[in-house]
Amino acid sequence: MTLADHCYDLIRSDIVTGVLPPGQPLKMDALKVRYGAGFSPLREALNRLQADRLVDLASSRGFRVSSISLEEMWDVIQTRILIETDAIRKSIQYGDDRWEIDVVSSLHALSLQSQRLNELDRPATNEEILSLEKRHSAFHKALIASCQSQWLLSFAEKLYVETERYRFPILTDRKLNKKRNLNDEHTRLANAVTSRDADGAAALIEAHLLKTGETLENNFEIIFPDQNQLAAG
Amino acid sequence: MTLADHCYDLIRSDIVTGVLPPGQPLKMDALKVRYGAGFSPLREALNRLQADRLVDLASSRGFRVSSISLEEMWDVIQTRILIETDAIRKSIQYGDDRWEIDVVSSLHALSLQSQRLNELDRPATNEEILSLEKRHSAFHKALIASCQSQWLLSFAEKLYVETERYRFPILTDRKLNKKRNLNDEHTRLANAVTSRDADGAAALIEAHLLKTGETLENNFEIIFPDQNQLAAG
DNA sequence: AAATGAAAAATTTTCGAAAATCCGTATCGA
DNA sequence: TCGATACGGATTTTCGAAAATTTTTCATTT
Numbered sequence: 001m002t003l004a005d006h007c008y009d010l011i012r013s014d015i016v017t018g019v020l021p022p023g024q025p026l027k028m029d030a031l032k033v034r035y036g037a038g039f040s041p042l043r044e045a046l047n048r049l050q051a052d053r054l055v056d057l058a059s060s061r062g063f064r065v066s067s068i069s070l071e072e073m074w075d076v077i078q079t080r081i082l083i084e085t086d087a088i089r090k091s092i093q094y095g096d097d098r099w100e101i102d103v104v105s106s107l108h109a110l111s112l113q114s115q116r117l118n119e120l121d122r123p124a125t126n127e128e129i130l131s132l133e134k135r136h137s138a139f140h141k142a143l144i145a146s147c148q149s150q151w152l153l154s155f156a157e158k159l160y161v162e163t164e165r166y167r168f169p170i171l172t173d174r175k176l177n178k179k180r181n182l183n184d185e186h187t188r189l190a191n192a193v194t195s196r197d198a199d200g201a202a203a204l205i206e207a208h209l210l211k212t213g214e215t216l217e218n219n220f221e222i223i224f225p226d227q228n229q230l231a232a233g
Numbered sequence: 234m235t236l237a238d239h240c241y242d243l244i245r246s247d248i249v250t251g252v253l254p255p256g257q258p259l260k261m262d263a264l265k266v267r268y269g270a271g272f273s274p275l276r277e278a279l280n281r282l283q284a285d286r287l288v289d290l291a292s293s294r295g296f297r298v299s300s301i302s303l304e305e306m307w308d309v310i311q312t313r314i315l316i317e318t319d320a321i322r323k324s325i326q327y328g329d330d331r332w333e334i335d336v337v338s339s340l341h342a343l344s345l346q347s348q349r350l351n352e353l354d355r356p357a358t359n360e361e362i363l364s365l366e367k368r369h370s371a372f373h374k375a376l377i378a379s380c381q382s383q384w385l386l387s388f389a390e391k392l393y394v395e396t397e398r399y400r401f402p403i404l405t406d407r408k409l410n411k412k413r414n415l416n417d418e419h420t421r422l423a424n425a426v427t428s429r430d431a432d433g434a435a436a437l438i439e440a441h442l443l444k445t446g447e448t449l450e451n452n453f454e455i456i457f458p459d460q461n462q463l464a465a466g
Numbered sequence: 467a468a469a470t471g472a473a474a475a476a477t478t479t480t481c482g483a484a485a486a487t488c489c490g491t492a493t494c495g496a
Numbered sequence: 497t498c499g500a501t502a503c504g505g506a507t508t509t510t511c512g513a514a515a516a517t518t519t520t521t522c523a524t525t526t
Contacts, residue, residue, distance in 0.1 A: 002292055038511045040273060047277045051284030059235055060517055062478060079384040082319050151312040155388055271481045293487055295508060
């Protein structure tokens with residue numbers, strides 16, 4: 001892995017976790033210090049992130065973390081529904097044993113960590129939440145992995161990351177209580193997959209994403225005060 | 234516009250027109266000479282093109298033009314159908330007068346150039362074909378322009394460019410006769426749009442893209458001998 | 467006071483040299 | 497003969513200085 005790859009991962013993670021907040025200008029000198037790399041790998045990473053719509057680039061005016069808004073969040077959710085319902089149908093159509101096994105095992109990995117964090121008598125550490133998030137991402141990826149379309153997969157990946165920008169800060173906020181039982185929804189999804197029920201799986205994904213959107217909307221103002229409509233500025 | 238932006242445009246155009254053929258390794262020194270720029274802007278451009286899936290990057294092994302295949306072409310077409318049918322529905326739902334006018338005027342611009350090239354008693358120049366292609370792209374963009382989803386628009390743009398990789402070499406090959414009357418299909422699309430017929434427009438887009446896919450498939454072997462399955466190598 | 471514009475400061479962008487890495491070839495030992 | 501390994505050239509990747517650009521400051525004019 002090159003330095004540019006490494007910078008890409010680090011900056012992307014900092015944007016998703018909110019360490020680099022929406023709208024934040026990204027000055028090259030500051031980035032150099034923070035990520036311990038020269039101009040070249042940093043600029044390569046930023047150019048990739050621009051293609052992911054995670055940073056904005058204004059000619060000769062540098063990079064900044066792209067803004068967020070409720071409108072944009074619903075755009076991502078709606079587009080995810082379009083992409084992922086199609087991808088899960090194809091995945092169910094083409095998937096083999098190996099794929100089914102991956103779905104089941106990634107679900108189990110996710111529920112183990114989910115359970116573990118639920119039973120904690122203290123707030124979860126950032127590391128524990130990152131591990132949960134990693135398994136959550138892996139499960140969602142597994143569901144559509146055998147759709148046989150590299151384009152759908154790449155779009156789904158980008159959209160997923162963008163939703164995490166809205167979701168991650170909710171996970172780490174200890175004041176918010178997360179009543180929603182995701183385990184149930186995830187299990188039903190995996191069941192639809194193993195019984196090769198394409199219509200059912202598509203409907204479950206859609207419901208799951210709509211519910212996610214509502215959760216994100218309900219917490220948006222609390223987590224991101226005054227961030228809405230920032231794009232208009 | 235920065236040098237990096239300019240390099241991006243030039244290299245992207247060279248990939249789409251086939252000047253840089255699929256699979257071609259892109260050596261930095263050669264690019265430096267060809268595009269008259271230093272390492273930095275070139276590498277920035279290549280990193281963006283990688284996100285567009287137009288070039289592949291193997292860690293420390295440099296860039297190469299990404300391969301093409303019939304399989305990949307159908308993946309692009311199928312994904313375009315998914316994205317563009319949804320986008321045109323939303324576009325019809327949200328579009329105002331300005332949008333309708335843009336559709337009509339971009340259709341007219343396209344048919345003017347199309348007519349002009351048809352009536353030529355000599356083969357069209359590369360420049361004339363590039364102008365046609367520009368208007369074709371503008372028309373397709375206009376149809377979905379008011380869908381109100383930046384994500385759909387950015388996906389549609391990337392997919393469109395990728396299809397042009399298969400289509401452009403057919404346009405410039407003087408031996409192939411292009412019987413297909415695109416004007417008719419485009420006019421019907423514009424009509425569906427101005428009569429706000431979402432189902433009709435979606436069906437027309439789908440048919441249009443499927444037909445395009447068939448044309449590309451029929452000409453693939455002639456234009457790209459031995460290119461298929463290159464990805465496997 | 468507001469607007470203009472020139473000079474200075476801050477910042478981004480670009481360049482080519484230097485470091486790191488890869489790839490083909492030759493050499494060695496089993 | 498085959499496989500492993502070391503060498504050298506080719507190539508990519510990274511670095512920081514230099515050039516270009518934007519932003520800020522501040523004096524001057526209207």
